[in-house]
Amino acid sequence: MYVSSDFxxxxxxxxxxxxxxxxxxxxQMDLAIAPWDSALYETIFVLAGRTDxxxxxxxxxxxxxxPDEEYSGSMGSVVFDEIRGVALDDTYLYIADWNSQAVYMWNVSEGFDGLTDPDHTLALSYKPTRLSSDGSVLSVTDTFNHKAELYRIDDLVISATPTPRSTVGGVGTxxxxxxxxxxxxxxxxxxTSFSRVAVWNSVDTALAxxxxxLLLGKSNEMDRTPEVARDKTFWPAAMCYDGATLWVGEFKFSGRLLRFDKPVP
Structure with missing residues (x-):
């Protein structure tokens, strides 16, 4: 298990x-970069943040x-400004640049050496943060608009202006x-700021x-107070899930890493 800290x-x-x-x-490894996000696919591990x-x-x-490969400042024609998200699947490496308001996609099925211009670019009207991909669906978190957009990856490949298949969250949710x-x-x-983790048992139901x-860390929909307790969460921010165990990293004032086993009722 890998836990990175940008600070x-x-x-x-x-x-x-x-x-x-x-x-x-x-x-514990001391890093030469300040990673905001990480991605793991099979035996490949990626850290990304700021311009690195x-x-x-x-x-x-x-x-x-x-690391086996490093990129700093740019890849091909893409000049990084503020990397806030990275995802990886069997075909693509995805990088979200906060200030450029874009997600860049590189086909890495043949490896990571000598990557130049991205194969696809998703231009956005907001500043994207963390990303996640299962090879079929890409999640782009839009923190400051309180939501995430879900894209079919096939749509990103065939269209320069794809429409998200669904949005989860929103103001007040x-x-x-x-x-x-x-x-x-x-x-x-x-x-994060409602201090809970919402769970969909199926990606397809979220897309629909x-x-x-299910809610983790809170007893009901109206319980939104950050709390440090065994059955509570305080500003959950980063997660990983292996099919049986969900790990949740809390942000700032707690500093806890929480383990939830089999979080499906």
Whole structure:
């Protein structure tokens, strides 16, 4: 398990899931970059933030900072301004640039060496933050408009101006969500300032516009107070899910990393 910090510029590495609270990482790597987001696909791990991208093609398990590929400042004609999101699947590397209001897509099915101009660009009317892809659907989080847009990746490939298939959240429903994650057929929304995680048991129901099936960290829809307790959440922001275990990283004042097992009722 990998946990990155942009503020501390570190990557903490557990070689297996911690079995008890407060377990120290097996390794802590000092980074040369300040990553805002990360992506993992099979044995490939990517960190990205500010104007930098670091790529490991084999999973790092050391204290030494030695990525296999690095890009700083630009890739081809794309000049990075403020990277806030990265996603990776079996075909594409996706980078969200906050100030450029765009998501860039590179076909990396043949590798990461010598990447130049993106294969596709999604121009947006807002500043995108964290991304997530399952190879079929791309989630683009729009934190300051309190929502995320869901795109079919096939639509991004065939159209320069694709329309999202669905939107989750919105003003009054979410409050400054930091990430909407798609993984193992489910969808999870870190509804950060309402201090809860919304769960859809199926990505398809989210695409169809249905509401969430479950809330984690809160007992009911109106409970929106940040709390530090075993069954509560305080500003959840970043997540990962392997099909059985959901990990939730909290933002700023808590500093906790929470484990939820089998979060499907």
């Amino acid at each position: 501390e510029r570190t990557l903490q590495i557990w070689t297996s899931y911690p079995s008890a609270s407060g377990a120290a990482p097996d390794y 991208i670091a790529i490991w093609t084999t999973l790092p398990a050391t204290t030494d900072y030695s 979410f409050n400054l969500p930091e990430q909407v994650l798609i993984s193992n057929g489910q969808l999870f929304a870190a509804d 516009g249905a509401g969430h099936d």
